Amino acid sequence: MKHKYLAAVDIGGTKITVSIVDKKGILVKLYQPSKKKGNNKTIPSQVDSMINLSCKKIGIKKKDITAVGIATAGPFEKKQGNLVLKAVNLCGGLSKGRKNRPKNTWKEIPLERELKKKYKNLQIENDATASAIAEHKFGAGKGEDNFVYVTWSTGIGAGAFVDGKVVKGKNKNSLELGHIFIAKGDQDLEVMVAGPAIAKDYGNNTTPKQVFEKYRKGNKKAKKIIQEAVKNFARGLAASNSILDTKLFILGGSVMNDHDVIMPLVKKEFCKSLASMTKEVKFKLSGLGKHLGDLSGLTIIMPKEWIKQWQKSKPWKKSPEPIKLK
């Protein structure tokens, strides 16, 4: 197939981003808060409307979009062969028993079934897996056969290449690293160490970023919280290393903006695991940083010839200012 325009979609708990690209670069980028009211078809409809609007903005027809790539928060289930989204931050109906019951009351989103009706050539991946693919083609994972990309943000997500191939799993949920248990009790890694946990542990409406600032100033409480969080994060990395025998961790996500504090602590803690499996492992920051969201959905549908060209010209570095929709 001759590709003309591609649509890349990034679905997160707070916002959805749509970019339209051609062979040479990103033409337009829109974002909008993820809709919380409606029914389980609201999010697929929102994605479709946003693609329509993007096409209008640059004066192209919807049928000129030859492929749509979606990177989304997971996890997935499969129904009649189609991926169904079961992400708590997008399906409020899953969060029974939570204090601040969200407005969106659906329990799953038939994402693939709904969007397949409108887009023939559709690819959906877990966002961290798509990020790993993007890092492999354009970022810190270039040429690497064995690496794990981990995002430390409001959640914990990961994607991996093993033996030269991306790892997907039966329902494309590899690696739901945030949901492993690394300590006694029933709190998983994400509940223990993701951004909100760091903020909550400090209290007083402090942001994670502020806790890191306090750490740098020698605040004892901040020090204890950060050290404990990093220790547990490193245990999560060690678990994925024990399981996948990887060579490199690529770390990204908003919490990793404070990598000056995190990196030395992570490495130290990580090496407490089995020496013969940890000593060769390297750590890098995401090679794509703030562009990772755009490139994730895109890379999974990008034709090979385009990839070669983009590897040379790196057009994401001069992408247009994103337009905010209400």
Add this chain to the structure above:
Amino acid sequence: MKHKYLAAVDIGGTKITVSIVDKKGILVKLYQPSKKKGNNKTIPSQVDSMINLSCKKIGIKKKDITAVGIATAGPFEKKQGNLVLKAVNLCGGLSKGRKNRPKNTWKEIPLERELKKKYKNLQIENDATASAIAEHKFGAGKGEDNFVYVTWSTGIGAGAFVDGKVVKGKNKNSLELGHIFIAKGDQDLEVMVAGPAIAKDYGNNTTPKQVFEKYRKGNKKAKKIIQEAVKNFARGLAASNSILDTKLFILGGSVMNDHDVIMPLVKKEFCKSLASMTKEVKFKLSGLGKHLGDLSGLTIIMPKEWIKQWQKSKPWKKSPEPIKLK
């Protein structure tokens, strides 16, 4: 290449087993305690001698052995591209600080380099990975694209297929499941739940098997120990499921002889992890049981035509009595 005879080797901490097979079945099987005295070439030499002796027993020449497949306890490191064995139970020199200092004082075994000198066509795999390959071809993993084989024995080991391919990792150490942390503190899964831990927790020189017997008779102490061990084992399975998004666990190893007690407890505990990732997962016992050791080293070198024939005729079921060497 036209294969005539294959040698399958199983290297464990207590014994080494060598089988010679032809297209139709297993011709001879020898075993011997793993040598503890000598130098870091002692184990490779022992393997070679055992293959020589096996050839003699059935009156064939060593050069008629067209391939050697080795399944061994890990972990591995790589030196000049060759796998080097760093298994604590085979390299006593690694176990500094242990009370009963073992007699073998080497810290690594240059297994691949030494054996490549004698056997051109040599394949080495982690034993649990080789077991996963054997289960995939001949056992409970037939036709499965996503499954994890786990052995619960004097250690904890695992091997996996993801997206239809066996997972190896950079140094063939996938999955060193025993070395993940699933609880607070610095004890890994293996230290906490492997056979010796169950025995030690009960005390009085009790074997793991006896602790299970006491469990069935309602002994409270045994009940607590087994429940805690199974809980932690299940958390290890849940971690590998979160990371690999698998479909099936195949459980084997000596502790799994007490599967009547273990299986219901494991399933219950496993399902406490993220519902959308656990609810479809199935559990099975090893389809090869006591034959798994023989078939592991063998399957990794077996030509396709033989595999088809063996799948039909299942010749491992009538393998000869193993001969014990001193």
